[in-house]
Structures are given as structure tokens and as C-alpha cells.
Amino acid sequence: MSRSIRRIGIALIFLMIALLVNISFIQVFQGDNYRSQADNKRVLLEEYVRERGPILVDSEPIARSVDTGGELKYERVYPEGPMYVSATGFYSILYGATGLERTENDVLSGSSDLFFFDRIDQLISGRKPKGGAVTTTLNPAAQKVAWQGIKGTIGAVVAIEPATGRILALVQSPSFDPNRLSTHDTEAMRIYYNDLLNDPSEPMLNRPLVTTNPPGSTFKVVTAAAALESGRFTPSSLVPGPAVYDLPGSTKTLRNWTGADCGPKGMVTLIEALAQSCNTAFAWMGNELGADALRAQAERFGFDKAFEVPLRASTSEFPANPDEPLTAYSAIGQYDVRATALQMAMVAAGVGNGGIVMNPYLVQEIRGPDLAILKTFEPTEYGRALTPEHATQLQDMMVAVVDHGTATTLQGITDANGNPVRVGAKTGTAQTSPDRPPVAWMIAMAPANNPTVAVAVMIQSPGEAEVSGNAISGPVARSVLEAILQQ
Amino acid sequence: MTMAEPGFRQTVRLTQPTRRLLELFLIACGWGLGVLGTLQVGWTTGEPLGQRFWITAAVVGGLAVVAHLVVRWRIPYADPFLLPVATTLTIIGLVMIYRLDVAAAQSAERRNETPSTPDVYAQLTWYAVATVLFLAVVFLIRDHRRLQRYTYTCGLFGILLLILPLLPVIGSTVNGATLWVHVGSFTFQPGEAAKILLTIFFAGYLVMTRDSLAVVRTKFLGVGLPRARDLGPILVAWAVSLGVLVFQKDLGTSLLFFGLFVAMLFIATQRRVWLGLGAVLFAVGAVGSYFAFSHVRVRVQIWIDPFAYAQDAGYQIVQGLYGFANGGLFGTGLGNGYPQLVPFANTDFIVAALGEELGLTGLFAIILLYGVLIERGLRTAVAVRDPFGQLLAAGLSITMALQVFVIIGGVTRLIPLTGLTTPFLSYGGSSLVANWIIVGLLMVMSHRARQPVAVQHSDPDALTQVVPITRAK
Numbered sequence: 001m002s003r004s005i006r007r008i009g010i011a012l013i014f015l016m017i018a019l020l021v022n023i024s025f026i027q028v029f030q031g032d033n034y035r036s037q038a039d040n041k042r043v044l045l046e047e048y049v050r051e052r053g054p055i056l057v058d059s060e061p062i063a064r065s066v067d068t069g070g071e072l073k074y075e076r077v078y079p080e081g082p083m084y085v086s087a088t089g090f091y092s093i094l095y096g097a098t099g100l101e102r103t104e105n106d107v108l109s110g111s112s113d114l115f116f117f118d119r120i121d122q123l124i125s126g127r128k129p130k131g132g133a134v135t136t137t138l139n140p141a142a143q144k145v146a147w148q149g150i151k152g153t154i155g156a157v158v159a160i161e162p163a164t165g166r167i168l169a170l171v172q173s174p175s176f177d178p179n180r181l182s183t184h185d186t187e188a189m190r191i192y193y194n195d196l197l198n199d200p201s202e203p204m205l206n207r208p209l210v211t212t213n214p215p216g217s218t219f220k221v222v223t224a225a226a227a228l229e230s231g232r233f234t235p236s237s238l239v240p241g242p243a244v245y246d247l248p249g250s251t252k253t254l255r256n257w258t259g260a261d262c263g264p265k266g267m268v269t270l271i272e273a274l275a276q277s278c279n280t281a282f283a284w285m286g287n288e289l290g291a292d293a294l295r296a297q298a299e300r301f302g303f304d305k306a307f308e309v310p311l312r313a314s315t316s317e318f319p320a321n322p323d324e325p326l327t328a329y330s331a332i333g334q335y336d337v338r339a340t341a342l343q344m345a346m347v348a349a350g351v352g353n354g355g356i357v358m359n360p361y362l363v364q365e366i367r368g369p370d371l372a373i374l375k376t377f378e379p380t381e382y383g384r385a386l387t388p389e390h391a392t393q394l395q396d397m398m399v400a401v402v403d404h405g406t407a408t409t410l411q412g413i414t415d416a417n418g419n420p421v422r423v424g425a426k427t428g429t430a431q432t433s434p435d436r437p438p439v440a441w442m443i444a445m446a447p448a449n450n451p452t453v454a455v456a457v458m459i460q461s462p463g464e465a466e467v468s469g470n471a472i473s474g475p476v477a478r479s480v481l482e483a484i485l486q487q
Numbered sequence: 488m489t490m491a492e493p494g495f496r497q498t499v500r501l502t503q504p505t506r507r508l509l510e511l512f513l514i515a516c517g518w519g520l521g522v523l524g525t526l527q528v529g530w531t532t533g534e535p536l537g538q539r540f541w542i543t544a545a546v547v548g549g550l551a552v553v554a555h556l557v558v559r560w561r562i563p564y565a566d567p568f569l570l571p572v573a574t575t576l577t578i579i580g581l582v583m584i585y586r587l588d589v590a591a592a593q594s595a596e597r598r599n600e601t602p603s604t605p606d607v608y609a610q611l612t613w614y615a616v617a618t619v620l621f622l623a624v625v626f627l628i629r630d631h632r633r634l635q636r637y638t639y640t641c642g643l644f645g646i647l648l649l650i651l652p653l654l655p656v657i658g659s660t661v662n663g664a665t666l667w668v669h670v671g672s673f674t675f676q677p678g679e680a681a682k683i684l685l686t687i688f689f690a691g692y693l694v695m696t697r698d699s700l701a702v703v704r705t706k707f708l709g710v711g712l713p714r715a716r717d718l719g720p721i722l723v724a725w726a727v728s729l730g731v732l733v734f735q736k737d738l739g740t741s742l743l744f745f746g747l748f749v750a751m752l753f754i755a756t757q758r759r760v761w762l763g764l765g766a767v768l769f770a771v772g773a774v775g776s777y778f779a780f781s782h783v784r785v786r787v788q789i790w791i792d793p794f795a796y797a798q799d800a801g802y803q804i805v806q807g808l809y810g811f812a813n814g815g816l817f818g819t820g821l822g823n824g825y826p827q828l829v830p831f832a833n834t835d836f837i838v839a840a841l842g843e844e845l846g847l848t849g850l851f852a853i854i855l856l857y858g859v860l861i862e863r864g865l866r867t868a869v870a871v872r873d874p875f876g877q878l879l880a881a882g883l884s885i886t887m888a889l890q891v892f893v894i895i896g897g898v899t900r901l902i903p904l905t906g907l908t909t910p911f912l913s914y915g916g917s918s919l920v921a922n923w924i925i926v927g928l929l930m931v932m933s934h935r936a937r938q939p940v941a942v943q944h945s946d947p948d949a950l951t952q953v954v955p956i957t958r959a960k
Contacts, residue, residue: 002877004754016891031815042828
């Protein structure tokens with residue numbers, strides 16, 4: 001009988017092997033397939049069970065995980081809600097993550113290679129990994145006034161520290177409440193998300209980084225930079241600025257917004273042309289310099305490049321091959337010129353920073369679960385847009401815009417001690433298409449020759465026929481400048 | 488059995504090591520594993536362990552040491568691996584049952600409900616009862632050959648126990664299968680006890696009839712077939728299995744008994760034709776019941792595509808699969824997974840819970856522990872000197888192996904899911920006690936197999952021991 005017992009034994013070994021092979025198949029090879037099943041509640045629980053690290057502004061969390069004591073352990077909470085949405089994004093179990101929640105997920109979830117030693121500790125103790133913290137470059141005061149300024153409009157604000165490229169304010173309007181997308185009530189989350197999707201004002205759009213609009217007259221700063229860089233013009237050069245400019249090679253004409261000549265006998269200095277935002281002078285200048293020179297200047301400010309701050313911004317564009325009439329329109333920021341608010345803030349910052357454009361960035365530090373600093377981000381140069389000399393000239397031209405030009409709302413700004421501060425700026429209005437409301441722009445920087453802040457405000461103003469950057473975007477820009485200058 | 492060259496045997500056998508120290512060491516390892524596991528559960532879930540934990544650990548350790556000491560005293564030559572492996576599996580089961588208790592308690596706390604009574608202390612009590620019965624086997628059944636006298640009694644009681652759940656008043660149906668018996672507040676699964684009694688019956692019966700069953704007369708297509716009148720026993724076993732399936736809707740038990748009988752028939756007769764015949768009958772029964780009985784059909788359909796029934800009938804198996812997937816190669820670690828999401832996680836689906844938290848590595852270890860248990864059982868079967876003992880030891884090992892295969896295979900979707908407990912691991916007294924009795928029987932037999940002749944002679948029972956063999960032959 002021993003022989004048949006051995007044979008049965010061998011058969012039983014095969015049964016055990018079949019079990020082992022099958023279990024390997026399920027646990028290892030089929031694992032991902034099972035994990036991706038929609039009704040797999042474990043994935044949801046696994047997401048929430050980790051204590052996700054906070055996103056900080058000046059060591060105050062703008063996103064953090066709160067222990068609810070429930071089955072789904074941690075809930076993501078955004079204390080300031082809609083105010084910081086352009087930076088934080090949302091973190092949703094159903095709809096994924098956006099913003100810093102997405103780009104910094106490795107750090108926040110604790111799976112970053114920076115946490116090597118923490119992870120070894122977790123491996124041994126079997127404890128759940130705890131996420132690291134991300135400190136942003138944002139300035140809470142600037143962020144707050146920017147949000148209060150554009151709340152209720154359709155628009156965006158970006159403020160940059162010109163010398164470093166640190167993003168000080170990043171605000172969108174309309175915004176949404178990210179708390180309602182990270183709630184444990186998935187049904188409420190679903191309803192809210194669908195409402196946001198169906199809202200025609202697109203509240204989930206990251207307007208400061210993603211929305212591009214014609215920059216309008218604010219682009220004249222770029223055209224002026226190209227004029228100075230060409231070596232053929234100085235701020236005091238006289239250029240033609242008639243009431244009506246006959247577009248070359250076309251029967252069409254281009255008019256000044258005032259309907260009058262910009263200077264005596266239709267001639268105007270470059271500095272006055274910028275101060276008065278003289279369309280015909282800059283249209284003429286565009287054709288004088290040519291589309292290629294304008295594009296080259298625009299690209300030195302950051303056009304035609306997608307920046308990652310680390311959130312990916314849209315590419316600002318200068319049209320590829322405009323003919324003469326269209327070059328004239330492009331020179332005043334109309335036609336197919338498209339810029340993000342981030343890009344226009346970079347233009348103001350670059351001029352203020354002696355001509356050097358810094359790469360914009362939003363993340364200052366990465367901290368471990370114990371809040372020890374693991375990595376600090378240093379400023380990096382994008383490139384030089386202007387010589388220092390031309391930059392100083394352009395700064396003074398932008399100051400003229402405030403002192404006796406179109407940006408009168410920025411007059412009389414003082415620092416914390418009440419001392420007057422020289423502010424450089426440029427207004428802009430752009431008609432995108434007849435069916436879309438015009439866009440009011442304001443770019444500014446201060447103190448003009450050594451700015452600590454550069455700002456771009458972009459507001460789409462529905463229902464108003466005449467939109468002026470000064471009246472609509474000016475007050476928002478002013479409050480942001482003051483918030484930084486008066487600290 | 489000849490007693491030639493007694494002097495030679497004596498000298499060789501006397502050096503046979505008892506290896507009881509190895510046994511104690513392995514038991515200590517299993518106990519330590521349980522302590523560490525429970526500490527980890529406390530650590531990861533944040534549940535304070537307190538005094539109760541150390542008392543429990545002391546009780547478990549005490550039971551294991553008492554079992555070891557009695558083995559050392561009464562059956563010192565018993566296989567040194569059986570007791571530690573069974574103890575370790577029981578302890579792993581206790582740890583996982585405790586872990587699921589914690590999950591249930593925390594869940595109740597969150598919902599502001601009163602937590603249900605923890606299962607782990609009930610299981611601990613059952614482990615104590617099991618140890619007592621294990622020791623009873625060691626004390627009372629000094630010679631397994633005495634069991635052969637009760638062949639038909641065992642057969643009768645085995646069948647009675649099988650049909651017990653069908654009786655009104657005491658029988659009850661849980662989750663669609665009628666395999667429980669209620670007496671007062673006391674419930675048990677008589678199928679677990681029937682398993683042992685029927686194995687004894689099969690062994691005794693086959694020892695008596697194997698010579699005639701081994702006769703092959705008719706040749707059909709070149710294959711030697713048994714005589715028609717010898718087909719009786721296998722047909723009866725088949726019919727009884729089908730009866731269990733039809734009336735109790737218990738696929739697992741049905742499969743277990745038929746597989747056990749066919750395997751023992753093959754061992755007894757050494758005729759492969761019985762295996763073939765068994766396979767044919769199984770196929771006929773399986774296909775027939777698929778078409779005849781809706782509950783069988785449902786099981787098979789869930790097996791083929793559990794995700795189509797993910798929200799109803801297939802919920803349990805799908806959740807189990809998610810658990811396995813969540814565990815991956817190394818598992819989430821005890822206390823870090825969600826085994827409580829699987830219904831009946833501490834009974835039928837305890838393997839899914841273990842797979843989630845201990846991972847593929849943990850499950851390999853557990854299945855290898857079963858492998859060791861079965862291998863040691865079969866080794867005992869080969870070493871035992873009487874045919875009844877050989878059949879009994881082999882039968883008990885096969886029972887264990889088939890049960891492990893059927894339940895783990897079912898939970899992991901290798902075969903359709905059937906309701907069987909996982910030996911030693913599952914929460915439930917009947918199963919734990921029955922499997923410990925099996926370990927007791929195997930150890931008594933292995934002691935007799937490995938016992939040196941000289942000791943045998945000094946044993947007062949030695950003379951009577953020779954008698955049953957000659958009588959049985």
C-alpha cells in the first residue's frame with residue numbers, strides 16, 4: 001500500500017502547487033486589474049487612510065488632512081477654500097487631483113524618494129506612511145487682497161517677486177470650494193462636480209496659468225522693449241502718432257482709442273506714446289521693427305514656452321507669420337497675440353528686474369513628515385530680455401504711465417512707513433471677439449527701479465461696453481502692490 | 488510481521504531519537520509568531536493590548552506546553568512536526584480572528600453601536616477544548632488498531648451525524664447550506680465529526696474487503712474493470728455524497744467525502760481503475776447536478792464570472808479577490824488591510840484575510856505548513872505497520888488535504904466556492920476540535936510506528952498489541 005500512498009501523496013502535492021500558482025496569479029499578476037475595479041472600496045479606503053501632508057503658506061496650512069475618526073480616516077480640508085484653489089487644486093477620490101495636490105503628490109502622499117529613511121522605518125514598523133509638507137512661495141496678504149479684488153468677476157491675478165520669480169499671488173475667479181470635492185460624501189461630491197462641469201463660467205479653469213487672452217495694450221511694453229533693444233529708438237525719440245493710422249498694404253485703418261492725435265502734429269515721444277497708450281504709434285513701431293523682432297522680444301520674456309511652476313501653464317503666443325496690417329495689430333497686443341496672466345506678470349517683472357526674466361515658481365520648500373526641510377528651491381534665470389540700460393529706460397516709461405498716463409489708479413501708493421513709492425505699470429483692453437466680453441488688463445511693478453513685486457490682473461468684464469484696465473483691473477493691482485509694499 | 492534478528496532491531500531502534508526538544512522549540516517559534524503578530528495588530532490599529540493580551544498569550548502557551556509534555560510522557564516517539572504545525576496554524580487563526588474583532592469593534596465604535604462579543608475568546612475556549620480532546624485521544628487510544636473493532640459503529644454514527652442537520656428542530660440552515668445542529672444555545676457542525684468517523688469506517692471496511700475489490704476480471708477495451716458486484720461500495724459512497732449535495736446543499740462536504748473514499752479505495756486496492764471510475768462518477772454527478780439543481784448552477788456561474796454578480800451572490804468572492812489583490816506580494820501588514828470588508832472573513836474567508844495582510848509570502852508559508860502536516864501524516868501512513876493504520880493515517884491526511892484544497896481553491900476562484908472551514912485557522916469549534924483529534928490520531932499512530940522494539944517489549948500492552956494484527960489478517 002505504501003506505493004499507492006506515495007502516489008496519492010504526489011497527487012496531493014500537485015493540488016497544493018495548483019493552489020500556490022493560482023494565488024500567485026491573483027495576488028501578483030491580476031492584482032492591478034482587481035485594484036482598478038470601480039467597486040473596489042479598498043482603493044478608496046487606502047487613499048484616505050494615509051495622513052497626507054499639508055500644503056503650507058508661511059507655515060499655515062492651506063490644505064491639510066484631518067482625522068475624522070470615521071471609517072475613511074482622513075479628510076482633506078482646505079481652510080481658505082476657494083482662495084487658494086489655483087495653487088492647491090483639489091484632491092478627490094472620484095476625480096483625481098489637480099494643482100499642487102497632483103504635481104506634488106509624491107511628497108504629500110509620502111512616497112517621494114526624499115523620504116527614503118522614513119519609508120524604511122515604515123517598512124519595519126508596518127505603519128502607514130505619513131506625507132511630507134510642501135511650502136509654497138505665496139504671500140498670504142497678497143493672495144487675500146487679490147482674491148477679494150477679483151471675487152465675483154471672471155478673471156485672474158498673478159504676482160511675482162521680480163528678483164527671484166517666486167509667485168506671490170495666484171488667484172482665479174470664479175473659483176470653487178475644493179473641500180466639497182474631497183468630502184467623504186461621494187454622492188454630494190458627484191453632484192457638486194457635475195454642477196462645476198456644467199457651469200458656463202468654468203469655475204474649475206485655472207485662469208492665471210491656463211487662460212490666454214490677447215494682452216491688448218499691455219503688450220506695448222514688449223513692443224517698446226523691442227524698440228529700445230533695436231538701438232534705433234530712445235524713450236525721447238519722436239514717433240508718428242496720428243489719430244488714424246492707415247494700415248500698410250490694406251484699405252483698413254487703425255484708430256486711437258481717444259480718437260485724437262497722440263501729440264502735436266501727430267508726432268509723440270516714445271515715453272508719451274506708452275504713457276497715453278497710443279495705438280497708432282505702436283502700430284507704426286510694429287511695422288518699423290517687423291514681426292520677427294517683436295516675436296524675438298516676446299520670446300525673451302517667455303512667450304512660446306510652457307512654464308511649469310510646477311503646475312503647467314499655457315504657452316503664450318505671438319502669431320507665426322503676420323502680414324503688415326496684422327503685425328501692426330500684434331504690436332498693440334491684438335489679433336492673434338495670446339498671453340496668460342502669468343506671462344504678463346513676467347513681462348513687468350523682467351523689466352523691473354533689470355531686464356532679467358526669472359523662471360516663475362510656486363514651491364519654496366519640501367519638508368519631511370517631521371517638518372524638517374529636505375529641499376529648498378533656488379531661483380533660476382530664464383534669460384535676459386533687455387540690457388540693464390534699456391530696462392531702466394523702460395522702467396521710467398512705465399512710471400510715466402502711472403504718473404501722467406492711463407494707470408492713474410496706481411498713483412499715490414506708499415510703503416509701510418508712508419513714503420511714496422514709484423510704481424511702473426501698463427493698462428490694456430482687449431476685444432477678443434464680438435460674442436465675448438472684453439478683457440481689462442493691468443500690469444505693474446514697484447518700487448519701479450528695484451521692484452519687490454510685479455503683478456498682472458486680467459478681468460473679463462461682461463456687460464460693460466467700454467472696459468478700461470485702469471478702472472477695472474487697476475484697483476486690484478493696487479491692493480496687491482500695497483499688500484507687498486506695506487509689509 | 489516477523490521478529491527476526493531481535494537483537495539487531497533493538498540496537499538500531501534504541502538510538503531512534505524522540506526529537507521532542509525540536510518539537511518544543513518549534514512550538515515556541517509558533518507562539519512567538521503569534522505574540523509578535525498580535526503586538527503588530529495593536530501597534531497598527533492603535534488598539535491597546537493590555538493585561539488581557541498577556542493572559543491570552545500565557546493560556547495559549549500553557550495549552551501548547553501541556554500538550555507537548557503529555558506527548559513527551561505518553562507518546563514520546565510521535566512525529567515531532569505535527570504538534571508544532573497544528574499549534575502554529577491555530578495561533579495564526581487566533582491572531583487573525585483577534586484582528587477582525589478589533590476591526591469590528593472599531594467599526595461599531597465609529598457608528599456608536601455596542602460592539603459585538605469578540606470571537607477570539609470563544610475560539611480560545613475551543614482551542615482549550617480541542618487540546619483536552621487531543622489529550623484524551625493520546626491517553627485513551629494507545630493503540631489505534633482497537634478502532635478497527637468499531638468500524639461499523641463508526642460508519643453508522645458517521646452517517647447519522649451527516650443527516651443530523653436535516654432533522655427538524657435541531658437542524659438549521661445557515662447561508663443556504665444545512666450543516667448545522669442546534670441543541671439549546673449550543674451549535675455544531677456534525678460534518679466535522681462525521682469526517683473522522685467515516686475515515687475510520689472506510690479504513691476498517693476497506694481493510695476487510697480490499698482483496699475482493701482488487702480483483703479485476705472483466706476486460707473492457709483493454710481496461711480491467713472490477714466485478715459488477717464489487718461496484719456496490721463506490722456507488723453507495725457516490726449516492727451518499729449526492730444526497731448530501733441535494734438535501735443539505737453542501738457542495739464542499741459532498742466533494743470531500745467522495746474524494747476521500749475514492750482515494751482510500753485506490754490505496755487499499757492499488758487499482759487505478761477505481762480512480763478512473765471515481766472520476767467518471769464525479770463527472771456524471773457534477774454535470775448532472777449542474778443541470779438539476781439551481782444552487783449548484785449559481786455557484787458555477789459565480790465561479791466563471793464573479794464580477795457579473797459582484798453586488799449580490801458574488802459579493803463575497805469578489806471582495807475576497809480584492810483583498811488578495813490588496814495584499815500583493817508582501818501583504819499590507821497585520822492591521823493595515825481591510826479584511827473586514829469580506830463577509831465571513833473569520834470563517835470561510837479567513838484565507839482572504841490572511842492573504843491581504845500577510846501577502847503572497849504569508850499564504851505560501853501557511854500552505855507549506857499544511858503541506859508539512861499532510862506530508863507528515865502520509866509519512867506516518869507509510870511507516871505504520873498494519874494495513875488498517877496505514878489506511879486510517881492516509882485517509883486522515885487526505886481529508887485534511889482535500890479540505891484545504893477545496894476551501895482555499897474556492898476562495899481563490901481555482902474551483903467553485905463551497906462552504907468548508909479552513910482547518911485550524913477558521914473561527915468555529917467543531918472544525919478546530921475535529922482537526923485536533925485528527926492530529927491526535929496521527930501522532931498516536933506515528934508514535935507506534937517509530938517506537939523502538941525494545942520499548943515495545945517493556946510495554947505491558949505489548950503482548951496484546953500483536954493480537955489484533957493476526958486477527959485482522
